Amino acid sequence: MKYMATYDMMETMRNTNQWLGATARSMAAYPMFSIAPNPALQWLGAWGEVTERSFERMVVKPDWGLDTFTCEDGRDHLIEITPVVERAFGDLIHFNVTGRETMKRKILLVAPMSGHYATLLRSTVKSLIRDAEVYVTDWHNARDIPVSEGKFDVEDYTLYLVDFMRELGPDTHVIAVCQPAPLTLAATAYLAEQDPDAQPRSLTLIGGPIDPNANATDVTDFGHRVTMGQLQETAIQRVGFKHKGVGRKVYPGLLQLTSFMSMNSEKHSKAFNDQVMRTAQGEASEHDKHNKFYDEYLAVMDMPAEFYLSTVERIFKNGEIANNEFVVDGHKVDIGNITTVAVKTVEGANDDISAPGQCIAALDLCTGLPDSKKASHVEPGAGHYGIFAGRSWRDNIRPLVLEFIDANSVADKPKAKKASKKKAAAK
Template sequence: MKYMFTYDLMESARNTNEWLGASARAFASYPAFAMSMNPMLPLMAAWGEVTERTFSRMVAKPDWGIRSIVGPDGQDHLVDVNAVVEKPFGNLVQFFVRRRSPMGRKVLLVAPMSGHYATLLRSTVASLLPDADVFVTDWHNARDIPVSAGKFDIEDYTLYLAEFMKVMGPDTHVIAVCQPVPLALAATAYLAAEDPEAQPQSLVLIGGPVDPDAAATEVTDFGRRVTMGQLEHLAVQRVGFKYK
């Protein structure tokens, strides 16, 4: 119970500081004060903006912001983001380009599930769209998933990827970026053993820890020093009753 109280207390403090920063920024940026030469007003506005950003939390998922692309015909084509597969912890979404025939190349972009939304790869999607039909693993924010949805561990993550690859078919090119690199490799190997006809045509791994011991970093050293029991005790915390 005390941990739940501590979490709610810290969350209340964060909300208060965010509100104070926003209020200071709005007050000091009032247009009528532009006629004043008081140097404290710009300083107050800057402090308010920094404070607001520091204590703000990403509550809403950012929009992909990819409205249209230039097609092979030189015209703008609108882009729709459609969910192909919907699951409790993440969806497989397709960037459907209107008035364009299916491309000869399908790309599955595996986004990280590590505290960021898949929209972090917006520029990568935009660069691939003119030359391929692009699909992305759109993971949900774990904060918004109720406990009743069950667990989601490395095995579940790998099976999600394997299912997405099966849905897309064997003519798929998979690109994994950062955190999901070893899991995309595992999912591809799993399909190669269980359903060879469904494995992707190619697999590109970008910036991921396939073999952490090959180039040890502070992260791998930390993993050797800290046990799973310590992480569960220090990093996992119950939240208040307002959460699902």
């Protein structure tokens, strides 16, 4: 039961702030106060509205918000999000555009398990749907996973990716964003040795810490400075009785959010104060720039303790991927076994989370891959978020990634004809 009280205390504080916001909002809207307009009550109502919304979003999984897509035929087609593989800690989902012919490109977008939901890649998915069949790893909130499902660490994460790639087949192009980049590289190397026929055609790694020591940031410095004992004592708690995963050890989302916001506390404080003033003056709206950003940013999920601790210890402290010493299920993975999968790295020149140099290190590890199948790109002036979801992604990086995918696609025409004959015979 250790730390369960701390977990519940954080949830109590969040719940209390949400209640205070709702109370202030209701009080300011009391009809009797309308007799004599009072700017203070107007401000109180605005503060309550912003506060209630902010703390309420912290425990809500955002919706993908992708309902329809306009195809080349000029008609709007419904988007169905269908699970392809369902697992305890995460699913493989497909964004199926109904009524549209199957696209030639098949992309597996590997989302990070780093405190936010896979919906953080909403704009990335939206930009790829028009040109490809898009599949995404949709990780679950650890607080909703019963203890009976067991542990989930970096090795389990890697094996999940291996199974997802096998399910989609060899004509898949994988794009890993940020945190999962090193594990996706390891999963590809694992398949190269264990099941070569299931390897993807290409692998694009975007802003990932393949070698965190190649160019140190505050994140890597923290990983080396803190001890594993300190992390276990300060970051790990047990899920409270309110959730299905009661008793599971996690790195709580609310604690992660506190860390995120403390790094830029002045910026966030100003943003919330400005939003209160806009709301008081009637200038705010349901989907304005502030709400659109913070509805996603504040929605956090608990991370399995084993995954968080093993990531810090094995990826950052020991550099097992960087040193090509990563072990999965008792098997040492050799990244040099990748000989046919084209690999491309993308970095942002101003990335302060995975600085330039950390991701491109993957190319040096692929010793068995010819230079013709290696590529890299550093986007000038781009930060971490911009290289996969911002303007830099839309205008520059996305076209380069699709061009790389097309250059490394193999059209297996004989098999396609064979399949069509089989279908006809089956009918």
